[in-house]
Amino acid sequence: MTFACLGLGSNLGDSFKTLKDAVACLQEEDSVQLDKCSPCYESKPWGQENQPDFLNAVIGIHTQLPADELLSCLQAIELRFMRERTEKWGPRTLDIDILCYGNLQQTDPALILPHPYFSERDFVLVPLHEIYPHLKISDRPVSEWLTLYLDHFPDRPLPEKLTATLI
Numbered sequence: 001m002t003f004a005c006l007g008l009g010s011n012l013g014d015s016f017k018t019l020k021d022a023v024a025c026l027q028e029e030d031s032v033q034l035d036k037c038s039p040c041y042e043s044k045p046w047g048q049e050n051q052p053d054f055l056n057a058v059i060g061i062h063t064q065l066p067a068d069e070l071l072s073c074l075q076a077i078e079l080r081f082m083r084e085r086t087e088k089w090g091p092r093t094l095d096i097d098i099l100c101y102g103n104l105q106q107t108d109p110a111l112i113l114p115h116p117y118f119s120e121r122d123f124v125l126v127p128l129h130e131i132y133p134h135l136k137i138s139d140r141p142v143s144e145w146l147t148l149y150l151d152h153f154p155d156r157p158l159p160e161k162l163t164a165t166l167i
Contacts, residue, residue: 001062003035004070005099005132007115007124008057010081012093015055016040016164018081022094023059023166025077032073035060037167038127041159046121051091056123056159057166058099060132067101071111074098099124100137114138119145123159130161 006026010018019040026032038058045051063070074096081094100114114137118124125146128135133143 001033001064002067002102004061004063004067004101005128005135006059006061006074007095007097007099007118007121007128008059009054009095009097009123010093011045011052011054012091018094019055019057020166022077022081022096023057025080026059026061027167029073031064032070033062034167035062036131037165038131040162040164040166041123041127042162043123043159044157046117046123054123055162056127058124058127058131059166067098067104067106067111067113070101071098097124099128100135105138119149120153122149122153122156125149126159126161 008019008022023034023037027034036059041056043054043056045054065073078094078096097115098111098113099118104113106113118137125142129142129146133141135142137145
């Protein structure tokens with residue numbers, strides 16, 4: 001089994017229900033075991049700011065699937081929630097990203113690992129830090145990645161932690 005972290009996000013429709021149902025879909029997968037799930041956070045859009053705020057969460061899993069098959073599984077779940085890939089960083093019903101997959105580092109255009117933007121996204125780093133502050137990604141603990149982010153983007157508002165939980 002390989003440990004992986006996934007970032008979930010939604011800003012169209014009933015985002016909380018979508019995220020909760022997406023986690024339930026993952027729990028139904030025989031090849032995936034949920035380890036931890038962060039609380040939901042509300043965050044400002046990243047990349048394209050003229051859209052509704054997002055709800056985000058991070059989950060840790062153990063999986064028997066190779067990274068490319070895990071990606072296919074996640075994309076199939078996204079499609080169940082009517083995910084459309086019409087514009088980069090645009091609004092979406094559901095987005096599930098593989099943030100890290102064990103210690104795998106790859107630059108395959110179909111799946112870059114660790115996720116190429118994880119260290120620039122507060123809506124990933126804050127919930128990831130909450131559940132795995134000591135997890136090392138690219139030989140640096142998440143706590144250090146978050147500190148670097150905060151030093152680099154001191155004026156960006158951090159995501160707001162919600163009381164709602166996905167599991």
